[in-house]
Amino acid sequence: MTVEFRSLHKAFGATKALDGLDLTAHQGELLALLGPSGCGKTTALRMLAGFEHPDSGQILVDGEDISGIPAHRRDAGMVFQSYSLFPHLSAAENVAFGLRMRKVGAAERRKRAAELLSLVGLPQHADRYPHQMSGGQQQRVALARALAMRPKVLLLDEPLSALDAKVRVTLREEIRRLQQELRITTVFVTHDQEEALSTADRVAVMRDGRLEQCASPAELYDSPATAFVAEFVGTMNRLPGRVAADGTVQVLGQRLPVRGGAHATGTVDVLVRPEAVEVHADEHGAARIMAAAFHGAVTRVTVALPDGTSVKVDVSSHRAGGLAAGAAATVRLPERPVLVDPVAGGAGSASAALAGSVSGQGAEGGLAG
Amino acid sequence: MARLTSRSPRWWRGVVGVLAGLYFLVPMAASILFTVNVPGQGFSLSAYTGILSASGFGQSLLLSLELAAATIVVVLGLLVPAVLAVRLSAPKLRPVLEIVCSLPLVIPSVALVAGYSDVLQWGPQYLSRTPLFETFVAVQNPGFPVVLVLGYSVMALPLAYRALDAGMRAVNVRTLMEAARSCGASRWRAVFQAVLPNLRGALLNAAFLTLALVLGEYTMGNLLGFRTFAVWIVAIGGEQAQLSVAVSVLSLLITWALLLVLAFAGRARSRTSRRSAVSVAPALIPQESA
Numbered sequence A: 001m002t003v004e005f006r007s008l009h010k011a012f013g014a015t016k017a018l019d020g021l022d023l024t025a026h027q028g029e030l031l032a033l034l035g036p037s038g039c040g041k042t043t044a045l046r047m048l049a050g051f052e053h054p055d056s057g058q059i060l061v062d063g064e065d066i067s068g069i070p071a072h073r074r075d076a077g078m079v080f081q082s083y084s085l086f087p088h089l090s091a092a093e094n095v096a097f098g099l100r101m102r103k104v105g106a107a108e109r110r111k112r113a114a115e116l117l118s119l120v121g122l123p124q125h126a127d128r129y130p131h132q133m134s135g136g137q138q139q140r141v142a143l144a145r146a147l148a149m150r151p152k153v154l155l156l157d158e159p160l161s162a163l164d165a166k167v168r169v170t171l172r173e174e175i176r177r178l179q180q181e182l183r184i185t186t187v188f189v190t191h192d193q194e195e196a197l198s199t200a201d202r203v204a205v206m207r208d209g210r211l212e213q214c215a216s217p218a219e220l221y222d223s224p225a226t227a228f229v230a231e232f233v234g235t236m237n238r239l240p241g242r243v244a245a246d247g248t249v250q251v252l253g254q255r256l257p258v259r260g261g262a263h264a265t266g267t268v269d270v271l272v273r274p275e276a277v278e279v280h281a282d283e284h285g286a287a288r289i290m291a292a293a294f295h296g297a298v299t300r301v302t303v304a305l306p307d308g309t310s311v312k313v314d315v316s317s318h319r320a321g322g323l324a325a326g327a328a329a330t331v332r333l334p335e336r337p338v339l340v341d342p343v344a345g346g347a348g349s350a351s352a353a354l355a356g357s358v359s360g361q362g363a364e365g366g367l368a369g
Numbered sequence B: 001m002a003r004l005t006s007r008s009p010r011w012w013r014g015v016v017g018v019l020a021g022l023y024f025l026v027p028m029a030a031s032i033l034f035t036v037n038v039p040g041q042g043f044s045l046s047a048y049t050g051i052l053s054a055s056g057f058g059q060s061l062l063l064s065l066e067l068a069a070a071t072i073v074v075v076l077g078l079l080v081p082a083v084l085a086v087r088l089s090a091p092k093l094r095p096v097l098e099i100v101c102s103l104p105l106v107i108p109s110v111a112l113v114a115g116y117s118d119v120l121q122w123g124p125q126y127l128s129r130t131p132l133f134e135t136f137v138a139v140q141n142p143g144f145p146v147v148l149v150l151g152y153s154v155m156a157l158p159l160a161y162r163a164l165d166a167g168m169r170a171v172n173v174r175t176l177m178e179a180a181r182s183c184g185a186s187r188w189r190a191v192f193q194a195v196l197p198n199l200r201g202a203l204l205n206a207a208f209l210t211l212a213l214v215l216g217e218y219t220m221g222n223l224l225g226f227r228t229f230a231v232w233i234v235a236i237g238g239e240q241a242q243l244s245v246a247v248s249v250l251s252l253l254i255t256w257a258l259l260l261v262l263a264f265a266g267r268a269r270s271r272t273s274r275r276s277a278v279s280v281a282p283a284l285i286p287q288e289s290a
């Protein structure tokens, strides 16, 4: 089933939750909705489920507008962020709830509930009640419940955010496996970029109620369309640069082409990934190693440039020997087009402020990507 | 119910328990002793056997039970939809509901009754030529005074509201509702099959409190001139002191028995709501007389 959002708008009082969202999820794919908290991901999902109604715009399912269809006839299975199992029903009864609503016979219900519970790996938990299960188990049952009615689309609203790190990783792999097995169109909301990149076929990055970019994880990481996407997905360094009249940018004493072409001349921030920076120990170098953190295969080295800018560089750990804190070094960029972000003006400073808050979160993701 | 595992000695709890127990049990034991110890004759159950033959006992008890049942239906019928609506679609109205439901607490029941009796008096005069006159007569039918149900419903609002609100706090009503809806349940089915079963404890609590209130209510029944159970107890007490205390003890036992029946009826059907187990508050002990 194809789902299409067409210029959705939704305001809650003065808050614009959705501000012209355009997005399509194709048949059988897992589409992740990624974005910072409050950017409208949940609102978009709840609109598809029928719990919110757009102020304007349309939602098309297989080309048909579904705005007139009430939530319980939308054929969408949903897993919620908070634990949502019915406390008065056992796991099997929870899974069979939807079938009961459809007046499926008791024997058939029991059979299907057992089938789904083993599908999510909990065949012995049929008679447990929600309060007798761990958070991860509850979310598995919730997943089974959402799949029990063979919905046309599966909606997941940060289903893993209440779980601890280890369970989160196993469960997300399992969700991916099930989704591929059942070939069900799935919309997966998350604010965790690593989760989105590692599970989704395509990732839609949202910002302030709008789509920023929608692309495959690799494309998103390698060629982000905007500075916002670049910084939200993975880790980014900002290096001071200057765009010359010929459209190249002067950075770290090098002259590099600008990706997508320079739109203005003057001072800019050059955005580069930690793994795209080269650092060498060099006793005549002007830069200085501030710290080196071992992350297994790679070591993340923090280097201070002469002007005080600090740069994060990932080097493979077996080459990190000479890069101890305090050593002098040189930093350079490979001869490739780079992404630039204008510094001057409101927009530039706003996204620069954002960079600070995002880079911490991106720390693990940079290694995963 | 966070378990406070403090290191303070356990005997404290015992002392507090014993003191509280004494506070409740001593008066009761004294009452019972008074009823079974007839001066000059020693032990006798004559006070209790006398109750059954006393005129009006069964009638007034039955009336109070009927009134209680009707009041429970009215209160829950009004409050459950209101509380759900406030949770699900109009959270801004919640303070309004809360204030409305708390008003009866600050209006003494005597004042309430004064208002009622005024209306009941002038109403028929002004409306004597309209069909509403019949309504005024009907609500005061001594066989089943609807006016008392109305009054009791108002008086029970604060108790029932607190009970329901506490129950709603314990479950995420909105998520349950949406989960049910996404499983293909219409709004009604979602309420009846996903939300209300999880509020069973709260509903029972509200029913308990209302039942206890109605069985013990004296002021309104007496001032409006109806023979409810509490009114009957006071009336009989004026004649025979021993019998009246015996009736009080009996009414206490009857109330407890009813509460237990309600609790077990609720428990039997919900194998799971152990966590929301019904707590019988001490406030349930009926206020015997005014």
Ligand SMILES: Nc1ncnc2c1ncn2[C@@H]1O[C@H](COP(=O)(O)OP(=O)(O)O)[C@@H](O)[C@H]1O
Pocket (backbone or CB within 6 Å): A012, A015, A016, A017, A035, A036, A037, A038, A039, A040, A041, A042, A043, A044
């Ligand atoms: N029912 C609501 N009432 C008022 N504001 C809301 C409501 N739902 C969402 N919002 C606001 O809309 C914005 C987007 O919310 P949401 O879609 O939940 O974001 P996300 O899921 O991306 O964190 C937020 O600013 C939020 O405060």
Ligand SMILES: [Mg+2]
Pocket (backbone or CB within 6 Å): A041, A042, A043, A158
């Ligand atoms: Mg959300």
